Amino acid sequence: MLDATLTLKPIQVKPRNTETLVAAIDTSSIKIGETKNGVLVAIRGANIWKQNKHYRYIRLGPFIFHITEENKTEVYNTLQKAYIKQQSEQNHQHTPNLTQMPTRLATLLERWLQAAAAKTMSNSLILFDGSLTAGTPDAPANVMREILGNAREMENAVLAFSKMTTMRLNGNLITDILSKCTPPYILELAGLRVKPPLIPFGDIYVARLSKGNYAFRLDIDKELSSQEKIEAVEKLIGNDLLSQGYPETLRLAHILCTFTANEVIAMQHFIARRYGLKMINRPDMHRLLFGPFGKGETSA
């Protein structure tokens, strides 16, 4: 994204207590081990909604895949076809490598969950984790367009929260910029231009929804009117808990789908028992070469 002539317009919001269902979707992935042929990957997704002051959930997974160089294209294409009914001719080129596979498989599941929520819920707020920018292999524009279109048809408003952003204005991260307003408020980013092939499907805001120093990038479906966008934010703060400025529904979605170490051990146990797959422990070269100065490959 480019930040050519960005300006920030503060908009004060206030809680709107009209009872509205708030739903959130998140997925997570983890590499649970390596075999001599490839990697073992687990993904899980969660859909949380708040209704009558109580949170409810549907959690899907874990789904475990043994991905090898030989089967990766087939696995990815099959899932892409099944989840988002897309299979372009270029898919072979777009098949991720083994390292990217966990994230990409989780994204497929996330798109499917988002699509399902957009079609089945009505008059609700649907919260996504991340942004509404499409045009990448894991966020095809047509898929995002369809999800948002379906959501609008059902009179839902889609809001996407990013915990991290790299967007800067005058050298400062947009989430570090303060307004004279007192929270809750949003700052509208006007004049944003995006480099192709990226397509922004949402208008971008900085949301500071509760007191404290926490601000997040917030994308709201572009096709909604300005009034509908502000109303959506106001309904969100009127219907969900916003501890540290982040919606509780989305936080729970994240918590419920994240894998704990205990679950990883359980999945390794399951794989060994059910399929007799033998996992290999590759030596950590950083540790091996640098001893206490090698902090492990992940932090290298």
Add this chain to the structure above:
Amino acid sequence: MKLYKKEGNVVQILSFPNEAAEKGDYLLIEDAEAGRALIAQVIDVQFASIPGVLEELLRSLPDGGEIMRGEDFDPLEIAPHITYIQDASLLICKIRATIENGENLSPTSAWLPSRSQSTIKKLSIPTLLKLARVDGELPIILGGTKDASLLTIDASSLDGRLNIITGKKETGKSHLSKLLISNLIGYRATVVVFDLNGEYLSLGMTSDGKRNALYDKIHVLTPAQNFKVALKQLNLHVLLEILIHALHLPGTSAREFRRIWQSLKERDMLTLHELGEAIRNWHCNQHVRDALFSRYYALVNSGFFTDNIAEATLLEECLFKAKEQGSAIIVNLRNTSPIDRQIVVEYLLGKLVELLTSWKIKAVFLFAEEAHLYLRETYWDDIVTRMRHFGIFTTFITNQPDTIRENIYRQADNIFLFNFTNEHDLEVVSRAARVDAETVKSIARDLPPHHCLVLGKVVRDFPIVVKVRALDIKTMGETRLFFKNLN
């Protein structure tokens, strides 16, 4: 089960939910390649430190403290595996012995079995007892173990030994001592019981009040009633012990008493009346006379002394009968004052030593309940050292373990330990030389009523938990209750 860690004589074993093991269980850690196996006893069961468990628990309760409701679509059925891992436990075990060549036991824990190749399985109590050779010709069935087998000890392992039965109130101490007594009598042993609360008086009766097989072998001696002693039967040494230790007679007065006694003895005038007259007329300091008189009246008022020889023969009769056929002499101290109790006990112990020294009786099993209430300080060491050589084999029964001296615990051969929850009590008992402190503290704390941890020579130093078997004996010594039958 998997061997996880070994530190000294403690091994940690990872156990999964389908491999239930509890405190007190024995495990066999077999290293086939080394041709050896470790016998280890579980002394504690902890949760295995599984990474991520805290997160797992935290996320199960995010909805205002209530469990969040929802649906899990888990097509691969991973959830049972998660529970399986989450419920894994760590067994903390003490190594008790090593088996070599499948049968030779040695107490070593110096070798390290293979972590990857060792097999771990439960060792049943009968197999353990067989390996440890806990058997003999004089079996006493103590009760059932957790794996439904019987724990049988040999009566000869109590012979010549110092035993302690301890545990908090109402856990079954007296019941166990009754069981031991009845079995010892069955093997024609002589048993003397210092019965503080009258709990043993009905040892010869069944629970419905009928006579049982032991009826003729139970002799209840109640001081001042059917248990009296004539001065003529008394050895001066024994009487001086009573005067000095039970009645605290000063040394100068004791010397005068010795002279009075010898004077009366020479004239064959050892009666209570003559003793009183002699003190009255004896040429001595008035303070000495007063001191002697006060002790004289204490003796007279106890009702324990008589001039009628015919009234004072029961103890010896009972002891001689016991020598022939085995029996228990129950010394009923229930309604006896603390001073009189000491007089009786001093006399009885002195008499037993006298009879044992002269080989008139062979040996005596002495059961002493709450001995601190009647045993003088100097007797403790006497009982565990000197008197043992004469043939007095004591079993102390107490619910206050700190009333028994530390050196007694150190020298105890067998300890029958019932439940204790108090740290201080456990600390005291754990000083026993025959077992490690961790075992005592960990297992005794969780013992249910009537369950006893048996330690020492009777079980060849393999601590075993047993549920003491029931006895068809009339219960006595029940606490009097105010609210009982009030409605």
